[in-house]
Structure formats: structure tokens, C-alpha cells
Amino acid sequence: MHDGKSIGKIPDWLLQSSGESSNGIENRSRAKTHFLRRTLKNIAGVLENELYCEKYAAKDSFLQIIDPRVKLCIFLAFLVFGGMAGKLAVLTVLAAVPIVYAGLSGLAVKDFFRRIWLVVPLAVFIVSLPGTSSLLIRGRPLFYLLPPGGLGLKEGLYFSAGGLGTAFRLMLRTGISLSFAFLLFLTTKWSKITAGLASMHLPPLVVSILNMAYRYLFLLAEIAQGMMEARYLRTTGKLKLSDNRHFMAHSAAYLFVEGHFVSEEVYEAMCCRGYTGNAVGLSASRIGQKDFIFLTMNAVILFLLIAGEHLK
Amino acid sequence: MTKNHGSPVFELDHVSFSYPGSRPVLRDIDFTIRQKERVCILGANGCGKSTLLKILAGILSPREGTFHAFQRKISGHDWNDDRFSSDYHRRVGFIFQNSEVQLFCSTVKDEIAFGLLQQKLPSDTAESRIRDISALLGIENLLNQTPFKLSGGEKKKVALASVLVMNPDVLILDEPTNGLDPRTQAWLIRLLNSLSAAGKTLISSTHNLELVSKISDRGILFAEDHRIASDSPIADLLGNADLLKSVNLVDESYGIGLK
Numbered sequence: 001m002h003d004g005k006s007i008g009k010i011p012d013w014l015l016q017s018s019g020e021s022s023n024g025i026e027n028r029s030r031a032k033t034h035f036l037r038r039t040l041k042n043i044a045g046v047l048e049n050e051l052y053c054e055k056y057a058a059k060d061s062f063l064q065i066i067d068p069r070v071k072l073c074i075f076l077a078f079l080v081f082g083g084m085a086g087k088l089a090v091l092t093v094l095a096a097v098p099i100v101y102a103g104l105s106g107l108a109v110k111d112f113f114r115r116i117w118l119v120v121p122l123a124v125f126i127v128s129l130p131g132t133s134s135l136l137i138r139g140r141p142l143f144y145l146l147p148p149g150g151l152g153l154k155e156g157l158y159f160s161a162g163g164l165g166t167a168f169r170l171m172l173r174t175g176i177s178l179s180f181a182f183l184l185f186l187t188t189k190w191s192k193i194t195a196g197l198a199s200m201h202l203p204p205l206v207v208s209i210l211n212m213a214y215r216y217l218f219l220l221a222e223i224a225q226g227m228m229e230a231r232y233l234r235t236t237g238k239l240k241l242s243d244n245r246h247f248m249a250h251s252a253a254y255l256f257v258e259g260h261f262v263s264e265e266v267y268e269a270m271c272c273r274g275y276t277g278n279a280v281g282l283s284a285s286r287i288g289q290k291d292f293i294f295l296t297m298n299a300v301i302l303f304l305l306i307a308g309e310h311l312k
Numbered sequence: 313m314t315k316n317h318g319s320p321v322f323e324l325d326h327v328s329f330s331y332p333g334s335r336p337v338l339r340d341i342d343f344t345i346r347q348k349e350r351v352c353i354l355g356a357n358g359c360g361k362s363t364l365l366k367i368l369a370g371i372l373s374p375r376e377g378t379f380h381a382f383q384r385k386i387s388g389h390d391w392n393d394d395r396f397s398s399d400y401h402r403r404v405g406f407i408f409q410n411s412e413v414q415l416f417c418s419t420v421k422d423e424i425a426f427g428l429l430q431q432k433l434p435s436d437t438a439e440s441r442i443r444d445i446s447a448l449l450g451i452e453n454l455l456n457q458t459p460f461k462l463s464g465g466e467k468k469k470v471a472l473a474s475v476l477v478m479n480p481d482v483l484i485l486d487e488p489t490n491g492l493d494p495r496t497q498a499w500l501i502r503l504l505n506s507l508s509a510a511g512k513t514l515i516s517s518t519h520n521l522e523l524v525s526k527i528s529d530r531g532i533l534f535a536e537d538h539r540i541a542s543d544s545p546i547a548d549l550l551g552n553a554d555l556l557k558s559v560n561l562v563d564e565s566y567g568i569g570l571k
Contacts, residue, residue, distance in 0.1 A: 054458070190458075191418035211418045218460045219412060265413035268371045272406040273427035273474065276394040 043225045056186045062104035063187035068196030070291045071188060074298045075180040081302060082176040088165060090308045091172040097301065098179035105187050116182055121175035128170050132163035139163065190214050216262065220255055227251055318347030320383060321482055321513050322368055327377035329363055337363045339538045341377070345515065347481070350508050352524050352546060353517040355534030356560040361517040362409070365486050368515060369406035370397070402431060405480030409487040411467040415459035420451065420470050423459055427478040445477040449503075465496040472503075483507060485516040489523055501526045521562070525550060535559045 057064060063071065078094065085091055102112040131137075133145070139160030146157040184193065191211070198207045231247060322345045330336040337360040345351055353361045366372045367379065373388040380386065382403065391397050408414045417423040421442060428438040446452045449469045454462065459470055468491075475483070488504075489497045504527050508514050516527055524531065524546060531549040533556075535541035541559050542549060549555070556562040 189419070189456075191422060194418065211422075212416050215416055215418060215458075215460060222460075262413060265408065265410070266416050268366070269406075269408055269414040270416065270426075271371065271397070272369055272401050272404075273478065274398045274401045274430035275426075276398055276430070 039228050043221050043228065053186055054189070056105070056107055057189045059106050059187075061106040061187075063101055063183065064105060065290060066187075066294050067287050067291045068188050068192045069199055070287060070295055071184055072193070072196050072200070074295065075184055077298075077302060079177055079180055081305060082173055085305070085309050086169070087309055088168055088172070090305055091169060091176065093308070094305055095172050095176050095179065098176070098183045101183060102186075105183075107183075107186060112179075112182070112186075116179050117175050120178060121171045124174045125167055125171035128167045129159075132159065132167040134158045134160065134163070137163035137166060212266065216259070216266075219262065220259055223258055224251065224255055227254065317349050320344050320346050321349075321381065323378075323380040323383075324367075324374075325378045325380075327367070327374040327379055329360070329367065329372065329375050337538055338367075338374075341540060343532060343540065343543055345513065347513055348508070348511055349530060350514045350528040351516075351530045351532060352528035353515065353532050353534070354524065354549070354561060356536055359534040359536055359559075360538045361534060362486055365406070365484050365515070365517055368482075369404055369484050370400050371406070398430065402427075402478050403480055404482045404484065405475035405478060407468075407471055407475055407483070407485045407488060409490055411464070411471040412460075414471040414474065415467060418458060419455070420446075420457055420459055420462075421455040423470055424455075424474045424477050427474060431478070441477050445473045448476075449473050464491040465493060468492060468496070468500070472500075476507075480512070482513040482515065485514070487518055487520075488516055488527075489518065489520055497523070519561075521550065533559060533561070 078097065082091065082094055085094065098116075099109060099113060103109045134141070134155060134157055137160060138155075139162040141156075141158040142161050142164060144156050144158045146153060148154065148156040150156050188196075194207050194211050194214075197210070198204060228251075322343075324341050324343055327338060327341040328336055329338040337358075341364065353364060355361050363372065367374055368381075370381075370386075370391065373379070373386070373391070378385060381400065390400075415423055417426055424442050424445060425438050428441060433441075442455070443452075446455055449472060451466065451469050451473060454466060454470065459467065462470065468488075483504075485504075488500060492500065501523065504514055504516075508527075514527065518524060528546050531542070531544060531546045532540060533542040533544075533549055536559060542552070542555055553562065553566050556566060557564070
């Protein structure tokens with residue numbers, strides 16, 4: 001029994017040098033640890049993304065100097081309009097607005113375009129293609145995939161202008177929504193976004209929860225990263241799929257328990273500083289001349305887009 | 313107990329505490345802490361130091377015994393009174409061992425402002441206090457940063473700022489030097505001594521015996537059975553190697569160099 005004073009006999013194998021087993025090294029290189037590396041990379045990506053956002057939000061450029069409340073209202077108006085607009089030309093012009101704003105705000109436009117348009121909107125477009133073919137949407141054929149009579153299809157398989165238009169509309173709407181949301185996060189610090197939401201009369205409790213969720217997302221990401229690294233460093237053999245599943249399930253459970261403990265302590269820390277259920281925040285900055293100019297400019301753009309939508 | 317100490321801040325009379333479904337972590341605790349005292353709670357891991365600090369900070373309530381704070385008997389029901397709770401927490405500041413849990417706002421400035429705004433202080437007063445405290449702790453350049461990106465020492469400074477800004481009468485510190493580099497530790501000791509000289513009551517808990525004599529005059533030593541083994545001037549306590557060994561706070565090598 002360990003009495004805390006004496007150390008038991010160290011096993012012989014522990015006193016021997018493990019040496020340089022070439023076998024071990026070979027095994028290591030063959031080990032299927034892709035999922036651990038991938039998970040680590042993804043967690044690192046979450047943390048990196050935050051640094052990326054903070055870097056741009058700290059600039060003193062076009063959108064960064066605008067009051068978050070004004071940005072929130074304008075972007076929301078653009079999003080609502082984008083959801084209702086039907087003309088491809090109007091949607092295309094609307095899609096160009098955030099790209100221009102990104103350029104004016106000192107963001108890397110190519111990177112912005114790649115992150116937004118080459119992932120989700122493109123996937124939406126591809127996934128929606130079968131549904132927009134002549135199988136569901138008929139019309140004047142634009143081009144044929146199968147000529148009439150091919151594979152027993154009397155009219156063949158083709159895309160009509162209407163069908164392709166629908167696919168493009170879906171893609172543009174998705175891309176527009178993402179662009180404005182991404183632009184808001186890239187040009188505004190999270191604290192200012194939540195301060196803006198608070199000043200727009202979002203309940204203080206919701207704002208506090210948003211702030212804490214954002215803060216603890218990164219704390220939990222760090223804990224998860226530590227767990228994955230520890231596992232990765234001890235993984236020298238092949239990992240079975242079932243082991244991976246078990247490990248992921250245990251990790252999720254551990255994070256859940258850890259999150260629970262952390263939340264309890266955070267709450268205690270809040271109580272220790274006088275929190276009694278009503279969170280109060282520092283007031284947001286005042287709306288100034290530059291915000292009015294930006295508001296007017298965007299109102300004009302929105303008016304022109306609405307007019308374009310109603311042109312015959 | 314020692315010179316120039318004022319009225320009682322905390323009085324514990326036969327206090328015991330246990331978490332639901334587990335063995336007692338505090339047994340029959342008796343002591344009084346007076347204004348301006350510098351007290352250190354010492355003991356081995358798991359002896360109940362952190363639980364005791366949480367009772368003093370108003371996070372936990374004793375299961376048995378009586379607890380007086382600022383000469384008022386405190387019961388579990390008192391914490392349902394928002395006004396009492398808010399006033400108590402303004403007077404008693406608690407620095408957690410893990411600064412991470414104490415930093416929950418999205419910027420350092422919001423973090424420091426949190427307690428002030430709970431007190432309903434006007435924004436301009438809050439702004440002015442934030443400026444003063446960040447200058448005192450040398451963290452002016454961190455105000456717009458997100459707390460999770462700071463180093464361990466910076467996080468500790470922000471945690472301290474967020475409590476000191478409320479101007480508490482009593483400062484409770486759980487393992488204050490944990491994870492701090494030697495320079496930051498020395499800085500913290502100087503700060504605590506300045507606060508003590510300004511009349512604050514300091515209560516800390518630590519394993520760091522080198523630190524103890526620098527930040528406290530009195531030591532309350534816990535035994536492994538969760539009872540108080542000694543309550544005496546810190547110099548006497550640190551000089552009693554046999555007592556420290558018996559409560560598992562030091563090993564056989566302790567004090568060899570001193571003899």
C-alpha cells in the first residue's frame with residue numbers, strides 16, 4: 001500500500017532503455033491517425049479563424065468605423081431584400097455589394113470570395129441542379145443532357161432557362177446571406193456586435209449568454225485541443241474505427257462535464273462580483289455623421305435595387 | 313491577535329460543511345478575522361481550504377455552526393436578498409485560483425466594468441475607475457483585447473483588476489501565485505502589501521510557503537481531518553516543522569537548511 005513516504009519497487013522493464021526500435025518508428029508512420037490530425041487541424045482552425053476575424057476588425061477602414069447598430073440594420077435590410085428579390089441581375093448586383101465593401105474595408109477580396117462563394121453557395125448550386133432539370137421544371141430547353149427519346153424519356157433530359165435560373169437564385173441568395181454575415185463578423189469585434197444588439201433592446205440576459213457562449217467556445221476548443229494532442233502523442237499503432245468512435249464519444253462526454261463545472265464556477269465568479277440576474281453592459285458608442293452618410297448611401301443602393309426589381 | 317486590528321470581519325463558530333453525498337470537508341471550524349488582518353489559510357490538498365474561502369466569499373453556506381460577517385449573522389436565506397448579496401459581494405472580493413473562470417466578458421474593459429455596472433454606478437464613474445485600476449495594474453494596453461488570448465500573468469492581473477475596481481474591504485485570494493512567473497509573483501506581493509497598508513483585510517490560501525510570510529502575519533493551518541490544527545502568528549507556524557509535517561504540508565527535508 002502506498003503510504004506517501006516510500007516508493008515501491010520500480011519494475012525492471014521501467015529501468016531498461018526502450019532503445020530505438022525501427023519497428024516502432026515504422027508502425028508510427030503507418031498508423032492511421034488521420035482523424036486525430038484532422039480533428040486537431042479543425043480545432044486549430046476555429047482558434048485561427050478568431051484571430052483572422054480580430055485582425056480585420058481591428059483595422060480603421062470603411063466598415064470598421066461604422067457603428068455596429070447601423071451595420072446590423074443595413075445588412076439585415078439587404079438580407080431581407082435578397083430573400084425576396086427574384087431577378088438574377090438584381091441579385092448579382094446585390095451579391096457584388098459585400099465584395100466591394102470587403103475591398104473598401106481592407107479585407108483580402110480573393111480570400112473573401114473563396115471563403116464565401118466557393119464552398120456553401122457552390123454546393124447549394126450543385127445539389128439543386130437535379131431538381132431544376134426538366135425532371136421537375138420544364139420550359140424552353142436551353143441545352144440537353146439526354147436527347148429526346150434517350151433512356152426512354154420522351155422529351156429527353158434538359159435544363160431550361162427557368163430551371164437554371166432557380167438554381168442560380170438559390171446559390172445567389174445563400175451567398176448573399178453568408179457574405180453579409182461574414183462581412184459583419186470580419187469588420188466588427190464580437191463585443192461591439194453584442195453591444196449593438198443590447199442597444200437594440202435585445203434582453204441583457206440573452207446578450208450575456210451570447211458573450212459567454214462565444215468566450216467559452218474557445219476555452220472548450222482549447223481543452224478539446226489538449227485532449228486530442230495528448231491522444232495523438234500516445235497513438236503509435238493503428239486506430240480502429242470503433243476505437244475512434246469510442247474516443248470521440250468519451251471526449252464529447254468529458255467536454256460536457258468540464259463545461260458543466262466551468263459554467264458553475266463562472267456563475268460563482270459572476271455572483272462574487274454582484275451579479276443577481278440582471279446583466280448590465282457598457283453602453284455602445286454614439287451614432288455619428290459617418291454613420292448617417294453610410295446609412296443614406298445604402299438606402300440609395302437599396303432603393304435602386306428595389307426599382308431594378310420592379311423594372312419590366 | 314496582532315497590532316492595530318479593528319472590528320471582526322468574519323466570525324466562524326463551530327462551522328462544518330459537506331457537499332451533498334460526500335464526507336465533510338470542514339469540521340468544527342472556529343476563528344475570527346478582524347479588519348486589516350493578513351491571514352493565510354494553509355493545509356494539504358483536499359483539506360477544505362477552497363471551501364472555507366468560498367464560505368467567506370458568500371458562495372457557499374455552512375451546513376452547521378454559525379457564520380457572522382461584518383458583525384451580522386449570515387444565513388442561507390440572506391443570499392435571496394439581492395440588495396444584501398450585492399452589498400456583501402462589493403465588500404468582499406474573491407480572486408479565483410483559476411483566472412479562466414473569472415473572465416467571462418468579451419473584452420478586458422467589459423470584464424473590469426462588470427462588477428461596477430452591477431452596482432449601478434454611472435458609466436462615466438465606471439470609465440474613470442477602469443482607467444485608474446488599469447493604470448495601477450499596468451494593463452491599459454489590454455483593455456480592448458479579448459481575455460482568452462492573454463497570458464497567465466495578464467489574466468491574473470485582469471482578474472485582480474475586475475475585483476479591485478469594486479474597492480472591496482476584504483480581499484480573498486485562492487492560490488494567488490499559481491501559474492505566475494517569478495517577476496509577476498514579486499509584483500503581486502508588492503501590490504498585496506500596498507493594499508494591506510491601505511487598510512484592506514487580506515485572506516489567502518496557498519501551498520507556497522515562501523510566499524506565506526510575505527503576505528500574511530497569521531496562519532490558520534488545516535489538518536488532513538478537515539479541522540484546524542493551529543491558528544497562530546505565521547512566524548511561529550513556519551518554525552514548527554513537526555506540526556507542518558504532521559499535517560502533510562512539508563516533507564522531511566523542510567527546515568534542514570534553517571537549523
